[in-house]
Amino acid sequence: MTRDRAGDPDHVVELLWREGGAEPRPGLSLDRIVRTGVELADTEGLAGLSMRKVAERLGFTTMSLYRHVPGREQLIDLMCDEVAGETSAGSVSAGSAAAGEGWRARLEACARAGWELRRRHPWLAEVRGGRHVPGPNTIARYEQMLSTVADTGLTPAEVIAVVGLVGRFVDSEALLLVEAAETERRSGVSEEEWWGGRDTLFERLYGYPTLTRLWEQGGFDRPEDPFEFGLARLLDGIELLIGQRYESRDETGAVCVVCGAPVDQPASGRPRAYCSASCRQRAYRRRTADKD
Structure with a gap:
């Protein structure tokens, strides 16, 4: 049997x-x-x-x-x-982005596809441990993620580490949703209702000046979306790593830090980091948006 x-x-x-x-x-x-x-x-x-x-x-x-x-x-x-193996809007966008976008857009699309999958099937985030055997559909998604950063100049070990980091981030954020939903289901009280009844705690917070100032300035009333904020910062860090690897390598075989395309280097002077003006502008707009 x-x-x-x-x-x-x-x-x-x-x-x-x-x-x-x-x-x-x-x-x-x-x-x-x-x-x-x-x-x-x-x-x-x-x-x-x-x-x-x-x-x-x-x-x-x-x-x-x-x-x-x-x-x-x-x-x-x-x-x-x-x-x-499910087809979703996120996986379709990941495939579409792969045709004409840089590594960041493609990796972001893969992360969003994984996020959508866990929103439809929250239990996925509960599957823990490293000895679950992957099947063909799981490996195909992993292959797609690896391909987004495989030609950015990162070492093979760094490529694998980057993809693992993004995957764990998606799982950890999804697990928070699972735990919150389970607590609400078990108690019959929503997160908003539970925290709204903690007046005895809030009365004691005025002795903490930084916390009080941020509270009064609305930092807790208009919080950043944790998935959106975390994914953007994670991709920023990966982009910084790719840029550092670019600067530390020889000019031969250099690739664009934005899209991963080959970069023609000048005979003299500072090495180029971008393959085109559009990639340079894209990187500038991203840095400007992050400062706002």
């Missing part, structure tokens, strides 16, 4: 690529099990996901499911890859 191979990562790989699976019973297949698992997790989160509940939704016994998938952890791997 499939359940006997629950601890075999290679078997999960076979399932993810749909190789050597069990013959489907009438009305039951691996695809149906995975889709039902996604629907259940969308409704109840990962805490509410179990093989028993999936079986009940499908109208089969739990043991019937084990002929197709060995256990809950393997089902989660299959679910992650299932939703990674």
Whole structure:
């Protein structure tokens, strides 16, 4: 039985690529099990996901499911890859940007596609740990992200680190939404209502001058969107790193710090950082916008 191979990562790989699976019973297949698992997790989160509940939704016994998938952890791997294959506005924009935009626009589009995916399936942010086996759809998204910065002059290790950093940022922001929603669901009290009732705390904050000044100036009334602010600062840091790598390399093989295109270098004088006036203007506008 499939359940006997629950601890075999290679078997999960076979399932993810749909190789050597069990013959489907009438009305039951691996695809149906995975889709039902996604629907259940969308409704109840990962805490509410179990093989028993999936079986009940499908109208089969739990043991019937084990002929197709060995256990809950393997089902989660299959679910992650299932939703990674979804087409969304974000993934379409990522693909469109890849055709004519620079590395920053393409990487940003990938991050936004991941954010949209986690807004539709919040439980994705709850999948923790480094031993979840990726499937073809997950690897395709990872490949797309790697390709956005692979030709910027960063080292191979830095390319991988940059993509990992962006992915962890998206997951961490999504996890905050999951935790807030779960707390609200459990307590029946919204975040605004809970904080609105903390008068005894607010009365004690006047002894902290910086906090009080920022409060009175509206800093807490008109907060920055944490995802938008964090993503922009993260991309700024990556751009700075690419610029530093550009300045430290030889002129031969230099690429634009904005779009990653090859840059023709002058015979003498300061090396060029941009491939065109439009890229130089784009970088200037970005720096100006950040100061506003």
